[in-house]
Amino acid sequence: MSVQIRLARLGRKKLPFYRLVAASKGAKRDGRYIEALGTFDPTQNPAKVAFKTDRIKAWIELGAQCSDTVAQLVEKEIPGYLKGITEGRTKKIQEKRKARKARAKK
Numbered sequence: 001m002s003v004q005i006r007l008a009r010l011g012r013k014k015l016p017f018y019r020l021v022a023a024s025k026g027a028k029r030d031g032r033y034i035e036a037l038g039t040f041d042p043t044q045n046p047a048k049v050a051f052k053t054d055r056i057k058a059w060i061e062l063g064a065q066c067s068d069t070v071a072q073l074v075e076k077e078i079p080g081y082l083k084g085i086t087e088g089r090t091k092k093i094q095e096k097r098k099a100r101k102a103r104a105k106k
Contacts (some may be wrong), residue, residue, distance in 0.1 A: 005059055006067040007040060008033060017041050020051065020070060022059050035059075040073060051077055060085055 004025045011017035018040040021033035037059070038051035056074060060066070066074060066082065075082055 003034065003059065003062070003064040004067060005037065005056065005064050005070050007069060015043055017043070020056075020073075022064055049073055049077060053078060057081070 002025050003022055005022050007018040008021045008030050009016055009018055019036055020038040020040060022035045022037055023033035027033065035055065037055050041048040071082055
């Protein structure tokens with residue numbers, strides 16, 4: 001199963017509070033998760049974000065995908081990190097494709 005870094009909603013009605021978690025893609029939004037990676041409180045002005053950046057980096061390097069909202073939050077906290085990771089992954093994929101095509105031509 002693949003791992004996704006996403007938000008799990010806590011708090012009460014009309015006062016949301018989110019926990020940033022690493023969870024299986026098949027798990028429910030507020031269900032079981034593997035590890036808590038931080039918090040996000042949008043009710044404060046400005047919104048309060050607290051991450052364990054080292055753990056987030058570790059999960060992303062292991063292949064975890066970020067949800068769109070989490071990707072925006074991580075990009076604010078660690079500028080340019082996700083862009084570098086995705087460029088590295090696409091470069092690796094392109095190199096494998098070239099090698100496969102070269103083998104097929106032989």
